Amino acid sequence: MTSGPNLVLVGVNHKTTPVEIREKLAFSQVKLEASLEQLVSSPEITENIILSTCNRVEIYAKVENTDRGIQLLQDFICDYHGISRGNLDQYFYSYCDNQAVEHLFRVSSSLDSMVLGEAQILGQVKDAYSTARSFSSTGMVLNQLFEKAFNVAKKVREETGISERGVSISSAAVELAKKIFEDLENHSVMLVGTGEMAELAAKHLISYGVKTVYVASRTYERAAALAQTLNGCALDFESFKEEMHRADIIITSTAAPTFIIRKEMMEAAIQKRKNKPIFLIDIAVPRDIAPEVNELENVYLYDIDDLQNVVNANMEERQKEAENAMDIIKQEVTKFNNWFSTLDAVPTIVEMRNRAEDMRAFEVDKTLKNMDHLSSEDKETIQQLTQSLVNKILHKPTINLKKKTQSQDGHIYLKAIRHLFHLDD
Amino acid sequence: MVYRRPLVATLAGGMVALGLIFQTVSIGIRSSITGHGPYTTSYEVAMFLAWFMVVIYFLTEWKYKIKDLGAFVIPLVFFVMLISVFLSKEAGLVPESEVRFWLTLHRTLSIIGYAAFSIAFAAGIMYLIQEHQVKTKKLGIMYFRMPSLEVLDDLNFKVITIGFPLFTLGFMTGSIWNTKMDQAFFSWDLAKTMPMVMVWLIYGMVFFGRMATGLRGKKAAQGAILGFIAVIGSFFLHI
Numbered sequence: 001m002t003s004g005p006n007l008v009l010v011g012v013n014h015k016t017t018p019v020e021i022r023e024k025l026a027f028s029q030v031k032l033e034a035s036l037e038q039l040v041s042s043p044e045i046t047e048n049i050i051l052s053t054c055n056r057v058e059i060y061a062k063v064e065n066t067d068r069g070i071q072l073l074q075d076f077i078c079d080y081h082g083i084s085r086g087n088l089d090q091y092f093y094s095y096c097d098n099q100a101v102e103h104l105f106r107v108s109s110s111l112d113s114m115v116l117g118e119a120q121i122l123g124q125v126k127d128a129y130s131t132a133r134s135f136s137s138t139g140m141v142l143n144q145l146f147e148k149a150f151n152v153a154k155k156v157r158e159e160t161g162i163s164e165r166g167v168s169i170s171s172a173a174v175e176l177a178k179k180i181f182e183d184l185e186n187h188s189v190m191l192v193g194t195g196e197m198a199e200l201a202a203k204h205l206i207s208y209g210v211k212t213v214y215v216a217s218r219t220y221e222r223a224a225a226l227a228q229t230l231n232g233c234a235l236d237f238e239s240f241k242e243e244m245h246r247a248d249i250i251i252t253s254t255a256a257p258t259f260i261i262r263k264e265m266m267e268a269a270i271q272k273r274k275n276k277p278i279f280l281i282d283i284a285v286p287r288d289i290a291p292e293v294n295e296l297e298n299v300y301l302y303d304i305d306d307l308q309n310v311v312n313a314n315m316e317e318r319q320k321e322a323e324n325a326m327d328i329i330k331q332e333v334t335k336f337n338n339w340f341s342t343l344d345a346v347p348t349i350v351e352m353r354n355r356a357e358d359m360r361a362f363e364v365d366k367t368l369k370n371m372d373h374l375s376s377e378d379k380e381t382i383q384q385l386t387q388s389l390v391n392k393i394l395h396k397p398t399i400n401l402k403k404k405t406q407s408q409d410g411h412i413y414l415k416a417i418r419h420l421f422h423l424d425d
Numbered sequence: 426m427v428y429r430r431p432l433v434a435t436l437a438g439g440m441v442a443l444g445l446i447f448q449t450v451s452i453g454i455r456s457s458i459t460g461h462g463p464y465t466t467s468y469e470v471a472m473f474l475a476w477f478m479v480v481i482y483f484l485t486e487w488k489y490k491i492k493d494l495g496a497f498v499i500p501l502v503f504f505v506m507l508i509s510v511f512l513s514k515e516a517g518l519v520p521e522s523e524v525r526f527w528l529t530l531h532r533t534l535s536i537i538g539y540a541a542f543s544i545a546f547a548a549g550i551m552y553l554i555q556e557h558q559v560k561t562k563k564l565g566i567m568y569f570r571m572p573s574l575e576v577l578d579d580l581n582f583k584v585i586t587i588g589f590p591l592f593t594l595g596f597m598t599g600s601i602w603n604t605k606m607d608q609a610f611f612s613w614d615l616a617k618t619m620p621m622v623m624v625w626l627i628y629g630m631v632f633f634g635r636m637a638t639g640l641r642g643k644k645a646a647q648g649a650i651l652g653f654i655a656v657i658g659s660f661f662l663h664i
Binding site: 161164165176178179180181182183273274275276277294297298300302306309310313 | 555559560562564568569572573574575576638639640641642643644
């Protein structure tokens with residue numbers, strides 16, 4: 001058992017625990033201060049950070065003893081929320097040291113998220129960290145660990161495609177629109193039908209810069225109402241066919257039992273557009289646009305199944321990218337552990353004392369060889385004297401080193417000692 | 426191209442830039458020794474063409490920030506360089522000054538035109554790949570890496586807008602040069618001239634077609650590819 005810092009993590013997440021339990025264990029932002037203080041006031045826990053989101057509740061802590069630390073944190077979560085331990089044991093997971101490091105890296109890189117690669121979690125981890133910092137419940141180890149986790153998340157985001165591909169119908173549609181028309185700002189969208197999904201997709205497109213919006217519906221009032229929310233203009237349902245060529249993107253979502261856009265209609269529209277491409281998104285079931293329309297040049301038609309297929313393929317791709325991300329994380333865990341292990345004062349103290357003892361024994365033996373006139377009792381006394389000298393000299397440095405390694409700049413002291421005593425020869 | 430690491434991309438870009446510098450120096454030295462620009466022999470023309478292709482590639486990449494265009498242009502440059510290896514490195518004969526003027530103009534204009542066409546070719550290939558993916562709804566790795574159809578189509582149009590008039594002028598000055606060489610205007614080798622006329626017609630169709638009838642997208646991309654194949658064909662006939 002080492003006396004160096006021990007990292008532990010206790011938590012529940014969406015994979016281990018149903019939402020009925022998770023919601024009971026959540027820490028509200030308001031009560032977080034009290035919780036962090038309560039934890040850090042325990043002599044066993046020297047640093048802690050509470051991460052509480054809708055998908056997970058986790059406490060990261062630096063503790064004196066791993067096993068006791070885990071027990072303490074689990075008890076704390078249960079006591080805090082007034083739930084008995086017996087009911088929760090099956091849900092908790094706990095990790096220590098490099099496993100805890102790996103877990104945090106995975107969480108902040110969004111590999112542990114419900115939607116792989118989503119961007120929100122990193123912000124939540126950052127918030128948890130800054131809250132804990134503002135209440136001074138963190139120290140050198142957790143500070144370093146979390147700062148590192150943010151770097152790793154950034155690296156994963158930049159070097160893998162984990163968050164590149166849209167995994168919702170509307171984001172996949174926006175991505176497609178951006179692969180057909182580069183800049184959405186100078187392009188227009190027409191909604192035919194006022195379905196909820198169509199509205200969502202339109203809002204998404206608008207957030208990416210689409211400025212001109214037309215809305216057509218069988219009931220003009222509904223078209224007008226939606227046009228107002230989207231800051232667009234309403235069209236008479238019958239006139240949309242004549243106006244169709246004005247739109248670069250058409251989203252259909254009517255309840256019509258038959259196709260409302262047919263090949264020859266689109267052919268006429270595309271001619272009017274001088275072959276400028278048009279992107280058709282048919283979210284209606286039954287479909288609003290005849291599938292043959294896709295055969296026309298410069299026309300790109302996606303129905304709801306096509307978009308779902310894109311989403312599924314993107315999900316799979318994110319899964320593959322997650323493997324690349326794990327390679328990065330594994331490397332970073334090793335790097336962090338290398339740093340972390342330098343924080344452990346014990347090996348350094350042992351080495352320092354061994355070094356001193358070796359020198360003492362060598363010098364004493366050398367001297368005693370030439371002093372045969374001494375009795376063996378005298379020789380023994382000299383041995384003891386030198387031993388206690390060494391102990392006395394090293395006593396304060398040992399105590400101080402142990403103390404200092406618990407502080408923010410502890411690793412500097414360790415480095416200095418190793419250097420002064422030539423321990424890394 | 427499927428590499429995501431910025432280092433690899435920067436390294437690749439750096440290598441191309443280094444190559445361009447060497448090529449510039451090499452052309453410069455050769456010109457100072459021969460005493461004329463790099464356009465008298467097929468070898469020189471190939472070297473000069475490769476040089477212009479890289480220059481135009483850098484300009485477009487810098488101006489339009491088109492990812493991965495290099496992956497399509499640089500192999501072409503390599504191809505041109507490869508051909509040049511097999512050509513005679515002997516210095517060409519320098520014609521008398523008046524004829525020389527037309528020759529210089531003809532070769533330089535044509536070479537810039539060809540370099541622009543090579544970019545249109547690369548953009549055309551990229552367009553067809555991307556278009557195929559979006560049309561068939563099979564979105565592969567390239568779908569995410571490559572630019573939008575609009576950008577590729579626009580690039581195709583822009584470089585042809587630069588290349589076609591230059592090529593036309595090159596064609597005209599070439600005719601004048603031929604005439605000055607004491608040959609009747611259309612008396613030269615038909616086998617060498619016809620491909621040039623073909624090239625001119627193809628690009629002319631793409632160029633005027635877009636303006637007149639909105640010829641764009643896939644057809645424009647196909648035109649740019651076909652045109653460049655004709656260019657390569659006529660180049661081999663010239664050698």
